[in-house]
Amino acid sequence: xxxxxxxxxxxDLPAEFAxxxxxxxxxxxxxxxxxxxxxxxxxxxxGREMVMAVDAMVENVHFLPTDPPDTIGRKLLRxxxxxxxxxxxxxxxxxxxxxxxxxxxxxxVEQFCLGLxxxxxxxxxxxxxxxxxxxxxxxxxxxxxxxxVCPGQAIRRCGACAGDGLWVSGTIGDGALGLRVLQGxxxxxxxxxxxxxxYRLPQPRxxxxxxxxxxxxxxxxxGLVQDAGHLARENALHVRIEANNIPLSAAARSLGRSWxxxxxxxxxxxxxxxxxxxxxxxxxxxxxxxxTPYGHVPVTRIGQFEAGPPGVSVMDGNGSxxxxxxxxxxxx
Amino acid sequence: xxxxxxxxxxxDLPAEFAxxxxxxxxxxxxxxxxxxxxxxxxxxxxGREMVMAVDAMVENVHFLPTDPPDTIGRKLLRxxxxxxxxxxxxxxxxxxxxxxxxxxxxxxVEQFCLGLxxxxxxxxxxxxxxxxxxxxxxxxxxxxxxxxVCPGQAIRRCGACAGDGLWVSGTIGDGALGLRVLQGxxxxxxxxxxxxxxYRLPQPRxxxxxxxxxxxxxxxxxGLVQDAGHLARENALHVRIEANNIPLSAAARSLGRSWxxxxxxxxxxxxxxxxxxxxxxxxxxxxxxxxTPYGHVPVTRIGQFEAGPPGVSVMDGNGSxxxxxxxxxxxx
Numbered sequence: 001x002x003x004x005x006x007x008x009x010x011x012d013l014p015a016e017f018a019x020x021x022x023x024x025x026x027x028x029x030x031x032x033x034x035x036x037x038x039x040x041x042x043x044x045x046x047g048r049e050m051v052m053a054v055d056a057m058v059e060n061v062h063f064l065p066t067d068p069p070d071t072i073g074r075k076l077l078r079x080x081x082x083x084x085x086x087x088x089x090x091x092x093x094x095x096x097x098x099x100x101x102x103x104x105x106x107x108x109v110e111q112f113c114l115g116l117x118x119x120x121x122x123x124x125x126x127x128x129x130x131x132x133x134x135x136x137x138x139x140x141x142x143x144x145x146x147x148x149v150c151p152g153q154a155i156r157r158c159g160a161c162a163g164d165g166l167w168v169s170g171t172i173g174d175g176a177l178g179l180r181v182l183q184g185x186x187x188x189x190x191x192x193x194x195x196x197x198x199y200r201l202p203q204p205r206x207x208x209x210x211x212x213x214x215x216x217x218x219x220x221x222x223g224l225v226q227d228a229g230h231l232a233r234e235n236a237l238h239v240r241i242e243a244n245n246i247p248l249s250a251a252a253r254s255l256g257r258s259w260x261x262x263x264x265x266x267x268x269x270x271x272x273x274x275x276x277x278x279x280x281x282x283x284x285x286x287x288x289x290x291x292t293p294y295g296h297v298p299v300t301r302i303g304q305f306e307a308g309p310p311g312v313s314v315m316d317g318n319g320s321x322x323x324x325x326x327x328x329x330x331x332x
Numbered sequence: 333x334x335x336x337x338x339x340x341x342x343x344d345l346p347a348e349f350a351x352x353x354x355x356x357x358x359x360x361x362x363x364x365x366x367x368x369x370x371x372x373x374x375x376x377x378x379g380r381e382m383v384m385a386v387d388a389m390v391e392n393v394h395f396l397p398t399d400p401p402d403t404i405g406r407k408l409l410r411x412x413x414x415x416x417x418x419x420x421x422x423x424x425x426x427x428x429x430x431x432x433x434x435x436x437x438x439x440x441v442e443q444f445c446l447g448l449x450x451x452x453x454x455x456x457x458x459x460x461x462x463x464x465x466x467x468x469x470x471x472x473x474x475x476x477x478x479x480x481v482c483p484g485q486a487i488r489r490c491g492a493c494a495g496d497g498l499w500v501s502g503t504i505g506d507g508a509l510g511l512r513v514l515q516g517x518x519x520x521x522x523x524x525x526x527x528x529x530x531y532r533l534p535q536p537r538x539x540x541x542x543x544x545x546x547x548x549x550x551x552x553x554x555g556l557v558q559d560a561g562h563l564a565r566e567n568a569l570h571v572r573i574e575a576n577n578i579p580l581s582a583a584a585r586s587l588g589r590s591w592x593x594x595x596x597x598x599x600x601x602x603x604x605x606x607x608x609x610x611x612x613x614x615x616x617x618x619x620x621x622x623x624t625p626y627g628h629v630p631v632t633r634i635g636q637f638e639a640g641p642p643g644v645s646v647m648d649g650n651g652s653x654x655x656x657x658x659x660x661x662x663x664x
Contacts, residue, residue: 031384033488036489036490036566037419037488037489037550038385038414038415038416038418038419038489038550038551039383039384039385039415039416039418039419039421039477039479039486040383040384040385041381041382041383041419041481041486042381042382042383042384043381043382043483044376044381044382049373049374049375049376050373050374050375050376050382051371051372051373051374052363052371052372052374052427052460052461052476052478053370053371053372053427053461053463054427054428054429054461054462054463054474054476055429055463056429056430056431056463056465056472056474057465058431058465058466058467058469060468061465061466061467061468062465082370083370083371084370084371086370086371087369087370087371087373089371095384095385095386095476096386097386097387097388097429097474097476098388099388099390099472099474101469128384129384129385129386130386131385131386131387131388131474133388133389133390133393133394134390134393135390135393135469135470135472136392136393136469136470137390137433137467137468137469137470137472138467138468138469140388140431140467140469140472140474142386142388142429142431142463142472142474144384144386144427144429144476145371146384147371149373151375154371154373156365156369157368157369157370158368218369218370219370234368
């Protein structure tokens, strides 16, 4: 049996203390107790429930070593914020596990943390705790997000009924197109940089007022078609989507219909997909936008839930069923 | 720029869904919402504060690919429980990020989860949420633990005064000796398997009644001498430890004094180190054990805090200062 590669012995303060103080202490909020204790202590806002999720990102799987470190940190936080937004909850704090390979430099970590500082200020939360360790493999980042919601007001994936409309926030497909622009493997025009920016920095719909409006919701991260299928199956319903109603940005539209499948199945959208009962749809149809602390977010009706085989159908402008090579992505 | 290795496309339910249902759903408590939503929803016990920590374990750093998978899961959970215990708080739930390399088989994951099922039942908590992803590198496991405590009753690392005694739970050194037994690199006798067992399955001191007794506390994970130094520095005090008073198990004592340094600096103890003001020490000295839901835990006075240069001194039986090659471990 070989010996595990034990951490470096120390006679003075371990190197990790200086590393944590230098980079992560500036991000710490009051719950973090200066990152000097065994755990964070947090008083939940009076009378609210806690909402928690964890998301990991792995180098060469979710990002490239050459990606700007500040956007990697911000994207990780934003993907987690999108999970909170989908539940109709507000952010409170976050914890980070950081498995660091030797090639991740001090300067890389500095940029990574500066990005996080910017975004945590913008979205009103702070670092509660974390753990740093070494690894011989790729960089692995695990972020745990902590939010809160009024009791009973969390929006779940189940709750939709036949007849409810299917709505989505913002625009779909920009992130998936942006990845392909950054890969440089296709001749894709992105003159304004809008698509690449949307891939690197998704806009989580924090504060979208889903309670009292949506009967079910989830965030779109693995492809609109696949995620709509999940939402339908969670409700034992079928959902029928009109492809022509799916909102695309001007940048995505300008690329033409040959990129439509990428938009509908490519993922990395971090928009909110939600079901709205018919009696609440009329007013939303008149003013199809919702207020958030970060401005009004346009919302679009793209389909309808109906009785039928659990799953999703996407119809083209002629009412014909569309077929895709894939509906979305699996992480294993 | 090379393309990231994107996850596998799917036309049906992604493989990760089946993986999560098969292995992790049996661990899920009510907060997890059947692991089918974007986040967990948790009602904090009435009028309590939340306590949270995250710890990551990396293959070949914290464990070996050949270690029994059930004890890897249990050790990960127990290390996190030890952090909660050090704060005087009780466990509520946990979240897991699982970055899985191709060599981790279904059977490995099954054993890993069976170990976690056993321990979460024993310690009274359940899985709240998680994330699985693929990685080309070693297995990386990040566990976020969620606990609670009565407001104001969390025990911190700071709070000790000069004159307070330094106490420790259980025995010190077994874990470090057990690692060396398992490595097989030294001629170390472990006829009962006690040392190896203590390395693989630390006994977190969950429920140790620190409130009203301890003025400061932390858990011993990186070596007693180093961790005592941290506790002293957090209080701007010096702490003087009598090496002969440090409690060793019969198995550790039987190895002789040549292994003393390994015991005092080797780490992997997951015992609780705590400061006790003099007025509370007398009764504890008469009955040096504390009740927990898992039985009485012996506690031992090993030193005293005093004014002086922040840090730690360890004295031998002749009152001479002991020198060590290292005080403990750094994780970077």
